[in-house]
Amino acid sequence: MNSADALKRAVRWGLGHGLPGGLMRIAARRGDLQGRMSTQAERVSTRDLVPLMDEIRAAGTMARWRLGHITVDHEAVRETLSSNDVHAGFIFEDGTLLGKLGRWAKRDGVNPVESPSLLAVEPPDHTRYRRLVTRVFTARAVEKLRVRTEQIASDLLDQLPADRPVDLVESYCARLPVEVISEILGVPQQDRDLVLRLGGGAAPSLDMGLSWRDFREVESSLDEFDAWLGEHLAHLRRHPGDDLFSQLVQASDEGGQLNERELKATAGLVLAAGFETTVNLLGNGIRLLDEHPEQLRLLRAEPDRWANAVEEILRFDPPVLLTGRQVSRDIEITGQRLKEAELVITVLAGANRDPKVFEDPDRFDIQRANARDHLSFSAGRHYCLGAALARMEGEVGLRALYDRFGGVELLPGAERRSTRILRGWANLPARLTLADRTELTDVVSAAS
16 A cells, blocks of 8 residues: 555544544543444443433434434434435535545545445435346345245255354354345355455444544455455456346446446445345344243244244344434424534434334334334435345244254353444354254144
């Protein structure tokens, strides 16, 4: 890396992590609600954050923090995320010194939190990018993948040892979604471990306030991911297939739909996001069912409840904690006035526990009639592209695991991921016991 690139990296860290991280820590010490949310969220469960969410709720529909508002109100979160006057990403004013530095130091390669990533652009670019990939992730298209997903899950479960410790995140929760999304996108088998490693390495880029060391590791993963994407897309130009990546390359080359940087940003985000949400959903679900064995017994007795169980897992312990927006002009949200350029932090996990929407919201209940009303996949034009795929993989993956193994005993040593925005488990040590069909029949009969 030359000196100019090193300086740009240092500026990116300072603007995106060093400065906001320092401000958040100072704000937290002074009682600022968003500062406390940012500093308390690392390596703790959503349950541990409930007291702070309740405090934010008590402070009003749109509680104040140093740079704007923070909300855990279901209606306010949904309206904010759906508003055309509230935009993704935080943008420094162009005419300021910070704005000029930000433009100069912007990454040349893939970055999920910078334009032209789908997470950071607005219409018309967002509409153009999203239109190219939406057809692959419709509910109808995803349902056609169910049988193949069931086969992948079965193959992975065949490899799990019974009666000796195994890490379920490494061996199953991460492997299932990366295999599925890789098939959709045409990633060769020999590259899938690399994609999994690089995706995990880049995941903390969604957080603010990374240390310099963590930031450099994230940048290294993004650089390697960018290089791999370039090689893979070049290969697909020479040897196109029926996969989405090949279709994106062909559409871009023939119609100028996406330039090379836009193509890599779109392809990279779809690939990484295609397994990040689901690995957390599966891990969180396993942990919740271990903590609520009566709910698991009900699922074994009434397997038709698995789809709703996935919705309740998403509501109770969502894969994404919060997302930020910036107001583009003076507006009102749920009757609250917001000023241009103010930042709004929408706490998805808090909206999912709004007592005005969910009765007894701190109870995990797979029979909850309105569990699907959660906002774990966001809302509006930035609604998660892979929501239907994640739901299907969650249902297939969890049901297959518990059908195969009558005993799923979690062992000491589980650790949560260090990321604050993405919520899940880094590892889940477990001991598995193969299902005894006679015993399972007795369990089902007793539950009935």
